[in-house]
Amino acid sequence: MANVTININGADYSGDVEPRLLLTHFIRDTAELTGTHTGCDTTSCGACTVLIDGVPIKSCTMFAVQANGKKIQTVEGLANGAALHPIQEAFREKHGLQCGFCTPGMMLTSVAFLKKNPNPTEEEIRWAISGNLCRCTGYVNIVEAIQYAGEKMRESA
Amino acid sequence: MIPAQFQYAAPASIADALALLQSNPDAKILSGGQSLIPLMKFRLAQPAMVVDINNIADLDYIREADGWLKIGALTRESALEDSTLVREKYPLLYETTLNVADPIVRNRATLAGNLAHADPANDHPATMLAYRAQVVATGAGGNRTIAIDDFFTGLFSTALASDEILTEVQIPAPKTNSGGAYMKLERKVGDFATAGVAVQLNLDAAGSIEQIGIAFTNVGLQAIRGARSEAALRGTSGNAVAVEAAAKFAQEDCEPNADLRGSVEYKRNLVRVLTTRAISSALAKARGA
Numbered sequence: 049m050a051n052v053t054i055n056i057n058g059a060d061y062s063g064d065v066e067p068r069l070l071l072t073h074f075i076r077d078t079a080e081l082t083g084t085h086t087g088c089d090t091t092s093c094g095a096c097t098v099l100i101d102g103v104p105i106k107s108c109t110m111f112a113v114q115a116n117g118k119k120i121q122t123v124e125g126l127a128n129g130a131a132l133h134p135i136q137e138a139f140r141e142k143h144g145l146q147c148g149f150c151t152p153g154m155m156l157t158s159v160a161f162l163k164k165n166p167n168p169t170e171e172e173i174r175w176a177i178s179g180n181l182c183r184c185t186g187y188v189n190i191v192e193a194i195q196y197a198g199e200k201m202r203e204s205a
Numbered sequence: 206m207i208p209a210q211f212q213y214a215a216p217a218s219i220a221d222a223l224a225l226l227q228s229n230p231d232a233k234i235l236s237g238g239q240s241l242i243p244l245m246k247f248r249l250a251q252p253a254m255v256v257d258i259n260n261i262a263d264l265d266y267i268r269e270a271d272g273w274l275k276i277g278a279l280t281r282e283s284a285l286e287d288s289t290l291v292r293e294k295y296p297l298l299y300e301t302t303l304n305v306a307d308p309i310v311r312n313r314a315t316l317a318g319n320l321a322h323a324d325p326a327n328d329h330p331a332t333m334l335a336y337r338a339q340v341v342a343t344g345a346g347g348n349r350t351i352a353i354d355d356f357f358t359g360l361f362s363t364a365l366a367s368d369e370i371l372t373e374v375q376i377p378a379p380k381t382n383s384g385g386a387y388m389k390l391e392r393k394v395g396d397f398a399t400a401g402v403a404v405q406l407n408l409d410a411a412g413s414i415e416q417i418g419i420a421f422t423n424v425g426l427q428a429i430r431g432a433r434s435e436a437a438l439r440g441t442s443g444n445a446v447a448v449e450a451a452a453k454f455a456q457e458d459c460e461p462n463a464d465l466r467g468s469v470e471y472k473r474n475l476v477r478v479l480t481t482r483a484i485s486s487a488l489a490k491a492r493g494a
Contacts, residue, residue: 050213067213067255068245089206091243092395094309103283103312109242110313113213114235114257157309178394179307 057125074112094180097153123152144193146184208245282311297385326397330428334420384490
Protein backbone atom coordinates (compact mmCIF):
# COMPACT_ATOMS: atom_id res chain seq x y z
CA MET A 49 0.00 0.00 0.00
CA ALA A 50 1.10 3.54 -0.66
CA ASN A 51 -0.18 6.65 1.03
CA VAL A 52 -1.08 9.26 -1.53
CA THR A 53 -2.44 12.77 -1.31
CA ILE A 54 -3.95 14.25 -4.43
CA ASN A 55 -5.32 17.77 -4.68
CA ILE A 56 -8.59 17.65 -6.56
CA ASN A 57 -10.36 20.92 -7.34
CA GLY A 58 -8.44 22.65 -4.53
CA ALA A 59 -9.05 20.09 -1.78
CA ASP A 60 -6.62 17.41 -0.65
CA TYR A 61 -7.77 13.79 -0.72
CA SER A 62 -5.59 11.19 0.99
CA GLY A 63 -5.76 7.43 1.09
CA ASP A 64 -3.74 4.24 1.41
CA VAL A 65 -3.97 2.71 -2.03
CA GLU A 66 -2.63 -0.29 -3.88
CA PRO A 67 -0.24 0.80 -6.65
CA ARG A 68 -2.59 -0.85 -9.15
CA LEU A 69 -5.47 1.49 -8.28
CA LEU A 70 -6.27 3.56 -11.34
CA LEU A 71 -6.59 7.31 -10.98
CA THR A 72 -10.17 7.23 -12.27
CA HIS A 73 -11.11 4.88 -9.40
CA PHE A 74 -9.33 7.06 -6.83
CA ILE A 75 -11.34 10.04 -8.06
CA ARG A 76 -14.66 8.18 -8.10
CA ASP A 77 -14.33 5.83 -5.13
CA THR A 78 -11.83 7.39 -2.73
CA ALA A 79 -12.61 11.06 -3.35
CA GLU A 80 -16.25 10.20 -4.17
CA LEU A 81 -16.30 12.63 -7.07
CA THR A 82 -18.44 10.69 -9.52
CA GLY A 83 -18.65 13.37 -12.20
CA THR A 84 -15.63 11.74 -13.84
CA HIS A 85 -16.96 8.81 -15.86
CA THR A 86 -15.14 5.55 -16.53
CA GLY A 87 -16.23 4.65 -20.04
CA CYS A 88 -14.38 2.20 -22.25
CA ASP A 89 -11.62 1.57 -19.69
CA THR A 90 -9.26 0.99 -22.65
CA THR A 91 -7.80 4.46 -23.33
CA SER A 92 -10.11 5.01 -26.28
CA CYS A 93 -13.17 7.05 -25.33
CA GLY A 94 -11.90 9.94 -23.19
CA ALA A 95 -14.92 9.97 -20.83
CA CYS A 96 -12.50 9.77 -17.87
CA THR A 97 -10.46 12.79 -19.03
CA VAL A 98 -9.30 15.05 -16.19
CA LEU A 99 -6.73 17.83 -16.07
CA ILE A 100 -3.51 17.06 -14.24
CA ASP A 101 -1.53 20.24 -13.66
CA GLY A 102 -3.72 21.72 -16.41
CA VAL A 103 -3.07 19.00 -19.01
CA PRO A 104 -5.85 16.63 -20.14
CA ILE A 105 -5.10 12.96 -19.53
CA LYS A 106 -7.18 9.78 -19.52
CA SER A 107 -7.50 8.88 -15.84
CA CYS A 108 -8.14 5.20 -16.65
CA THR A 109 -4.59 5.02 -17.98
CA MET A 110 -2.66 6.39 -15.04
CA PHE A 111 -2.14 4.93 -11.59
CA ALA A 112 -3.31 6.98 -8.61
CA VAL A 113 0.19 6.73 -7.09
CA GLN A 114 1.51 8.61 -10.12
CA ALA A 115 -0.70 11.57 -9.25
CA ASN A 116 0.61 11.80 -5.69
CA GLY A 117 1.21 15.47 -4.88
CA LYS A 118 -0.31 16.67 -8.15
CA LYS A 119 -3.21 19.05 -8.80
CA ILE A 120 -6.21 17.61 -10.60
CA GLN A 121 -9.27 19.31 -11.97
CA THR A 122 -12.45 17.36 -12.60
CA VAL A 123 -15.84 18.46 -13.89
CA GLU A 124 -16.88 19.30 -10.31
CA GLY A 125 -14.16 21.97 -10.28
CA LEU A 126 -15.46 23.90 -13.29
CA ALA A 127 -18.32 25.89 -11.76
CA ASN A 128 -17.61 28.72 -9.35
CA GLY A 129 -20.31 28.24 -6.73
CA ALA A 130 -23.62 28.65 -8.52
CA ALA A 131 -21.96 30.33 -11.52
CA LEU A 132 -21.37 27.93 -14.36
CA HIS A 133 -18.04 27.89 -16.17
CA PRO A 134 -18.38 29.29 -19.73
CA ILE A 135 -17.88 25.79 -21.15
CA GLN A 136 -20.79 24.47 -19.04
CA GLU A 137 -22.96 27.40 -20.02
CA ALA A 138 -22.04 26.76 -23.67
CA PHE A 139 -22.89 23.04 -23.57
CA ARG A 140 -26.29 23.96 -22.07
CA GLU A 141 -26.91 26.86 -24.44
CA LYS A 142 -25.90 24.98 -27.61
CA HIS A 143 -27.33 21.62 -26.49
CA GLY A 144 -23.87 20.04 -26.72
CA LEU A 145 -24.98 16.79 -25.11
CA GLN A 146 -27.66 14.16 -25.18
CA CYS A 147 -27.00 11.36 -22.70
CA GLY A 148 -24.20 13.33 -21.04
CA PHE A 149 -21.81 10.46 -20.45
CA CYS A 150 -18.93 11.92 -22.50
CA THR A 151 -19.64 15.49 -21.39
CA PRO A 152 -17.30 15.85 -18.37
CA GLY A 153 -14.31 14.64 -20.38
CA MET A 154 -15.39 16.63 -23.41
CA MET A 155 -15.60 19.84 -21.35
CA LEU A 156 -12.23 19.39 -19.62
CA THR A 157 -10.50 18.71 -22.93
CA SER A 158 -12.19 21.84 -24.31
CA VAL A 159 -11.14 24.05 -21.39
CA ALA A 160 -7.45 23.10 -21.78
CA PHE A 161 -7.71 23.46 -25.57
CA LEU A 162 -9.32 26.92 -25.45
CA LYS A 163 -6.55 28.11 -23.14
CA LYS A 164 -3.99 27.13 -25.80
CA ASN A 165 -6.10 28.24 -28.74
CA PRO A 166 -8.73 30.83 -27.71
CA ASN A 167 -10.20 31.34 -31.19
CA PRO A 168 -10.10 27.98 -32.97
CA THR A 169 -11.49 26.98 -36.34
CA GLU A 170 -14.03 24.18 -36.59
CA GLU A 171 -11.32 21.88 -37.93
CA GLU A 172 -9.02 22.67 -35.00
CA ILE A 173 -11.84 21.92 -32.56
CA ARG A 174 -12.64 18.59 -34.23
CA TRP A 175 -8.95 17.70 -34.10
CA ALA A 176 -8.70 18.70 -30.42
CA ILE A 177 -11.64 16.53 -29.35
CA SER A 178 -10.67 13.55 -31.52
CA GLY A 179 -9.67 11.64 -28.38
CA ASN A 180 -13.12 12.11 -26.82
CA LEU A 181 -15.88 9.99 -28.27
CA CYS A 182 -19.57 10.92 -28.28
CA ARG A 183 -22.05 8.32 -29.50
CA CYS A 184 -25.15 10.55 -29.35
CA THR A 185 -24.70 13.98 -30.84
CA GLY A 186 -22.77 13.58 -34.05
CA TYR A 187 -20.49 16.30 -32.63
CA VAL A 188 -22.13 19.24 -34.44
CA ASN A 189 -23.56 20.82 -31.30
CA ILE A 190 -20.42 20.01 -29.31
CA VAL A 191 -18.33 21.93 -31.84
CA GLU A 192 -20.79 24.85 -31.67
CA ALA A 193 -20.67 24.77 -27.88
CA ILE A 194 -16.87 24.96 -27.87
CA GLN A 195 -16.97 27.87 -30.33
CA TYR A 196 -19.53 29.60 -28.11
CA ALA A 197 -17.43 28.99 -24.99
CA GLY A 198 -14.41 30.39 -26.81
CA GLU A 199 -16.34 33.60 -27.53
CA LYS A 200 -17.46 33.89 -23.92
CA MET A 201 -13.97 33.26 -22.58
CA ARG A 202 -12.43 35.79 -25.00
CA GLU A 203 -14.99 38.42 -23.90
CA SER A 204 -14.18 37.94 -20.24
CA ALA A 205 -10.40 37.66 -20.76
CA MET B 206 -10.24 -3.64 -15.47
CA ILE B 207 -7.77 -4.07 -12.64
CA PRO B 208 -4.14 -4.98 -13.25
CA ALA B 209 -2.46 -7.76 -11.26
CA GLN B 210 -0.63 -6.63 -8.14
CA PHE B 211 2.83 -5.17 -8.48
CA GLN B 212 5.41 -3.28 -6.47
CA TYR B 213 5.75 0.37 -7.42
CA ALA B 214 8.87 2.50 -7.27
CA ALA B 215 9.42 6.03 -8.55
CA PRO B 216 13.15 6.69 -8.27
CA ALA B 217 14.46 10.24 -8.61
CA SER B 218 17.64 9.35 -10.49
CA ILE B 219 18.75 7.10 -13.33
CA ALA B 220 21.24 5.41 -11.00
CA ASP B 221 18.45 4.46 -8.58
CA ALA B 222 16.27 3.26 -11.45
CA LEU B 223 19.09 1.08 -12.78
CA ALA B 224 19.68 -0.41 -9.33
CA LEU B 225 15.98 -1.33 -9.13
CA LEU B 226 16.10 -2.93 -12.59
CA GLN B 227 19.18 -4.95 -11.64
CA SER B 228 17.61 -6.36 -8.49
CA ASN B 229 14.22 -6.97 -10.19
CA PRO B 230 14.72 -8.69 -13.55
CA ASP B 231 10.95 -8.87 -14.02
CA ALA B 232 10.48 -5.10 -13.64
CA LYS B 233 8.95 -2.92 -16.36
CA ILE B 234 9.75 0.74 -16.93
CA LEU B 235 6.78 3.12 -16.85
CA SER B 236 7.14 6.35 -18.81
CA GLY B 237 3.95 7.53 -20.55
CA GLY B 238 2.21 4.25 -19.69
CA GLN B 239 -0.18 4.52 -22.61
CA SER B 240 0.77 1.05 -23.85
CA LEU B 241 2.01 -0.57 -20.62
CA ILE B 242 -1.01 0.26 -18.45
CA PRO B 243 -3.57 -1.07 -20.98
CA LEU B 244 -1.46 -4.24 -21.32
CA MET B 245 -1.42 -4.61 -17.53
CA LYS B 246 -5.18 -4.10 -17.35
CA PHE B 247 -5.69 -6.89 -19.88
CA ARG B 248 -3.09 -8.84 -17.85
CA LEU B 249 -1.07 -9.41 -20.98
CA ALA B 250 1.72 -7.89 -18.89
CA GLN B 251 2.10 -8.77 -15.20
CA PRO B 252 5.40 -7.27 -14.07
CA ALA B 253 6.35 -7.91 -10.44
CA MET B 254 7.63 -4.35 -10.24
CA VAL B 255 6.92 -1.12 -12.08
CA VAL B 256 9.75 1.41 -12.14
CA ASP B 257 8.16 4.79 -12.83
CA ILE B 258 10.78 7.09 -14.38
CA ASN B 259 8.55 10.18 -14.44
CA ASN B 260 10.24 11.68 -11.38
CA ILE B 261 13.70 11.63 -12.94
CA ALA B 262 14.78 15.15 -13.87
CA ASP B 263 16.38 16.17 -17.17
CA LEU B 264 14.86 13.49 -19.38
CA ASP B 265 12.35 15.84 -21.06
CA TYR B 266 14.01 17.79 -23.88
CA ILE B 267 14.16 18.35 -27.64
CA ARG B 268 17.45 19.84 -28.80
CA GLU B 269 19.88 19.82 -31.71
CA ALA B 270 23.52 19.07 -30.94
CA ASP B 271 26.47 17.48 -32.77
CA GLY B 272 24.46 16.98 -35.96
CA TRP B 273 21.61 15.15 -34.21
CA LEU B 274 18.15 15.98 -32.97
CA LYS B 275 18.17 14.61 -29.42
CA ILE B 276 14.94 13.70 -27.68
CA GLY B 277 14.79 12.61 -24.05
CA ALA B 278 13.05 9.54 -22.66
CA LEU B 279 10.28 11.60 -21.03
CA THR B 280 9.54 13.91 -23.97
CA ARG B 281 5.82 13.59 -24.65
CA GLU B 282 4.34 13.24 -28.11
CA SER B 283 2.47 16.49 -27.50
CA ALA B 284 5.80 18.30 -26.97
CA LEU B 285 6.96 17.08 -30.39
CA GLU B 286 3.65 18.20 -31.85
CA ASP B 287 4.05 21.68 -30.33
CA SER B 288 7.74 22.07 -31.25
CA THR B 289 8.42 24.64 -33.99
CA LEU B 290 11.80 22.99 -34.60
CA VAL B 291 10.19 19.58 -35.20
CA ARG B 292 7.39 21.00 -37.34
CA GLU B 293 9.66 23.03 -39.58
CA LYS B 294 12.75 20.86 -39.88
CA TYR B 295 11.58 17.30 -39.21
CA PRO B 296 8.31 16.93 -41.13
CA LEU B 297 8.48 13.13 -41.08
CA LEU B 298 8.68 13.10 -37.28
CA TYR B 299 5.97 15.77 -37.04
CA GLU B 300 3.56 13.88 -39.31
CA THR B 301 4.24 10.63 -37.45
CA THR B 302 3.53 12.21 -34.08
CA LEU B 303 0.22 13.59 -35.32
CA ASN B 304 -0.75 10.04 -36.24
CA VAL B 305 -0.02 8.51 -32.84
CA ALA B 306 -3.21 7.60 -30.94
CA ASP B 307 -5.20 10.76 -30.08
CA PRO B 308 -4.43 14.20 -28.60
CA ILE B 309 -5.16 13.18 -24.99
CA VAL B 310 -3.01 10.07 -25.17
CA ARG B 311 -0.22 12.16 -26.73
CA ASN B 312 -0.11 14.31 -23.60
CA ARG B 313 1.31 11.29 -21.75
CA ALA B 314 2.81 9.04 -24.45
CA THR B 315 6.53 9.30 -25.22
CA LEU B 316 8.59 8.71 -28.36
CA ALA B 317 11.12 6.62 -26.41
CA GLY B 318 8.35 4.46 -24.98
CA ASN B 319 6.85 4.02 -28.43
CA LEU B 320 10.19 2.55 -29.59
CA ALA B 321 10.98 0.51 -26.46
CA HIS B 322 7.52 -1.09 -26.54
CA ALA B 323 8.31 -2.28 -30.10
CA ASP B 324 4.73 -2.98 -31.08
CA PRO B 325 4.78 -3.52 -34.86
CA ALA B 326 1.66 -1.33 -34.98
CA ASN B 327 3.45 1.62 -33.38
CA ASP B 328 4.17 4.46 -35.77
CA HIS B 329 7.62 5.69 -34.71
CA PRO B 330 9.66 2.54 -35.41
CA ALA B 331 9.23 2.83 -39.20
CA THR B 332 9.92 6.56 -39.00
CA MET B 333 13.15 5.98 -37.08
CA LEU B 334 14.21 3.38 -39.65
CA ALA B 335 13.57 5.92 -42.42
CA TYR B 336 15.63 8.55 -40.56
CA ARG B 337 18.39 6.03 -39.76
CA ALA B 338 18.13 7.16 -36.16
CA GLN B 339 19.88 5.67 -33.15
CA VAL B 340 18.99 5.27 -29.50
CA VAL B 341 21.03 5.61 -26.34
CA ALA B 342 20.70 2.78 -23.82
CA THR B 343 21.88 3.55 -20.31
CA GLY B 344 22.97 0.68 -18.06
CA ALA B 345 25.22 0.11 -15.09
CA GLY B 346 28.27 0.35 -17.36
CA GLY B 347 27.24 3.70 -18.82
CA ASN B 348 25.74 4.57 -22.20
CA ARG B 349 25.80 2.62 -25.41
CA THR B 350 24.43 3.72 -28.75
CA ILE B 351 22.30 1.30 -30.75
CA ALA B 352 21.65 1.87 -34.46
CA ILE B 353 17.94 1.61 -35.15
CA ASP B 354 18.47 -1.27 -37.60
CA ASP B 355 19.92 -3.29 -34.71
CA PHE B 356 17.32 -2.17 -32.17
CA PHE B 357 14.16 -4.05 -33.14
CA THR B 358 14.69 -7.78 -32.80
CA GLY B 359 11.16 -9.10 -33.27
CA LEU B 360 7.60 -8.82 -32.01
CA PHE B 361 7.63 -6.55 -28.93
CA SER B 362 11.37 -7.25 -28.71
CA THR B 363 14.38 -4.95 -28.73
CA ALA B 364 18.12 -5.04 -28.15
CA LEU B 365 17.65 -3.38 -24.74
CA ALA B 366 18.80 -5.50 -21.83
CA SER B 367 16.40 -5.92 -18.90
CA ASP B 368 18.60 -3.62 -16.79
CA GLU B 369 18.95 -0.87 -19.38
CA ILE B 370 16.86 2.27 -19.94
CA LEU B 371 16.34 3.88 -23.31
CA THR B 372 17.33 7.42 -22.28
CA GLU B 373 17.60 9.27 -25.58
CA VAL B 374 16.56 9.07 -29.23
CA GLN B 375 18.91 10.62 -31.79
CA ILE B 376 17.77 11.59 -35.28
CA PRO B 377 20.32 12.80 -37.85
CA ALA B 378 19.84 16.49 -38.61
CA PRO B 379 18.56 16.66 -42.19
CA LYS B 380 20.88 17.82 -44.96
CA THR B 381 19.87 20.64 -47.29
CA ASN B 382 17.13 19.77 -49.78
CA SER B 383 15.65 17.13 -47.51
CA GLY B 384 12.08 16.02 -47.16
CA GLY B 385 10.08 13.37 -45.39
CA ALA B 386 6.53 12.15 -45.06
CA TYR B 387 4.48 9.65 -43.06
CA MET B 388 1.38 8.17 -44.64
CA LYS B 389 -0.97 6.05 -42.55
CA LEU B 390 -4.39 4.61 -43.12
CA GLU B 391 -6.38 4.12 -39.93
CA ARG B 392 -10.05 3.26 -39.60
CA LYS B 393 -10.59 6.03 -37.07
CA VAL B 394 -8.53 8.34 -34.85
CA GLY B 395 -6.68 6.31 -32.26
CA ASP B 396 -6.73 3.07 -34.22
CA PHE B 397 -3.57 1.23 -35.08
CA ALA B 398 -2.43 1.54 -38.68
CA THR B 399 -3.97 -0.69 -41.31
CA ALA B 400 -0.60 0.14 -42.81
CA GLY B 401 1.82 3.05 -42.63
CA VAL B 402 4.80 4.16 -44.71
CA ALA B 403 7.64 6.48 -43.68
CA VAL B 404 9.96 8.13 -46.20
CA GLN B 405 12.95 10.41 -45.60
CA LEU B 406 15.24 11.57 -48.43
CA ASN B 407 17.58 14.29 -49.60
CA LEU B 408 18.59 15.56 -53.04
CA ASP B 409 22.12 16.28 -54.22
CA ALA B 410 23.14 19.47 -56.10
CA ALA B 411 21.98 17.97 -59.39
CA GLY B 412 18.56 17.15 -57.92
CA SER B 413 19.09 13.39 -57.71
CA ILE B 414 18.08 11.41 -54.65
CA GLU B 415 21.24 10.97 -52.58
CA GLN B 416 20.11 9.30 -49.36
CA ILE B 417 16.74 7.69 -48.83
CA GLY B 418 15.04 5.73 -46.08
CA ILE B 419 11.74 3.89 -46.52
CA ALA B 420 10.02 1.75 -43.89
CA PHE B 421 6.63 0.20 -43.23
CA THR B 422 4.34 0.12 -40.17
CA ASN B 423 2.16 -2.80 -39.04
CA VAL B 424 2.73 -5.06 -42.02
CA GLY B 425 5.04 -7.56 -40.31
CA LEU B 426 6.25 -8.73 -36.91
CA GLN B 427 8.27 -5.53 -36.62
CA ALA B 428 8.74 -2.36 -38.65
CA ILE B 429 10.30 -3.31 -41.97
CA ARG B 430 12.94 -1.44 -43.96
CA GLY B 431 12.13 -1.31 -47.67
CA ALA B 432 15.71 -1.86 -48.83
CA ARG B 433 14.80 -2.68 -52.42
CA SER B 434 12.49 0.36 -52.60
CA GLU B 435 15.33 2.57 -51.37
CA ALA B 436 17.74 1.13 -53.94
CA ALA B 437 15.23 1.68 -56.73
CA LEU B 438 15.20 5.41 -55.99
CA ARG B 439 18.77 6.14 -54.90
CA GLY B 440 20.62 8.10 -57.59
CA THR B 441 17.49 8.73 -59.63
CA SER B 442 15.64 11.99 -60.12
CA GLY B 443 12.59 10.49 -58.42
CA ASN B 444 10.86 10.13 -61.80
CA ALA B 445 7.59 8.27 -62.17
CA VAL B 446 9.23 5.06 -63.36
CA ALA B 447 11.57 4.91 -60.35
CA VAL B 448 8.74 5.72 -57.92
CA GLU B 449 6.56 3.01 -59.44
CA ALA B 450 9.38 0.49 -59.15
CA ALA B 451 9.99 1.44 -55.50
CA ALA B 452 6.29 1.12 -54.72
CA LYS B 453 6.13 -2.29 -56.39
CA PHE B 454 9.04 -3.51 -54.27
CA ALA B 455 7.26 -2.17 -51.17
CA GLN B 456 4.17 -4.17 -52.10
CA GLU B 457 6.28 -7.34 -52.41
CA ASP B 458 8.57 -6.81 -49.40
CA CYS B 459 5.98 -6.09 -46.71
CA GLU B 460 4.67 -9.11 -44.75
CA PRO B 461 1.12 -8.29 -43.62
CA ASN B 462 -1.32 -10.63 -41.92
CA ALA B 463 -5.03 -10.66 -42.65
CA ASP B 464 -7.16 -9.25 -39.83
CA LEU B 465 -10.23 -7.07 -39.31
CA ARG B 466 -8.38 -4.21 -41.01
CA GLY B 467 -8.06 -6.06 -44.30
CA SER B 468 -6.79 -9.00 -46.31
CA VAL B 469 -3.15 -9.61 -47.18
CA GLU B 470 -3.75 -8.60 -50.79
CA TYR B 471 -5.51 -5.38 -49.73
CA LYS B 472 -2.74 -4.41 -47.32
CA ARG B 473 0.00 -5.08 -49.86
CA ASN B 474 -1.76 -2.86 -52.36
CA LEU B 475 -2.26 -0.23 -49.66
CA VAL B 476 1.49 -0.24 -48.93
CA ARG B 477 2.13 0.29 -52.65
CA VAL B 478 -0.23 3.27 -52.75
CA LEU B 479 1.01 4.82 -49.49
CA THR B 480 4.64 4.39 -50.60
CA THR B 481 3.92 6.27 -53.84
CA ARG B 482 2.21 9.08 -51.94
CA ALA B 483 4.88 9.32 -49.23
CA ILE B 484 7.68 9.52 -51.83
CA SER B 485 5.81 12.25 -53.73
CA SER B 486 5.24 14.25 -50.57
CA ALA B 487 8.86 13.85 -49.42
CA LEU B 488 10.16 14.87 -52.87
CA ALA B 489 7.91 17.93 -52.96
CA LYS B 490 9.27 19.06 -49.59
CA ALA B 491 12.89 18.39 -50.62
CA ARG B 492 12.36 20.49 -53.76
CA GLY B 493 10.89 23.26 -51.61
CA ALA B 494 7.53 22.97 -53.34
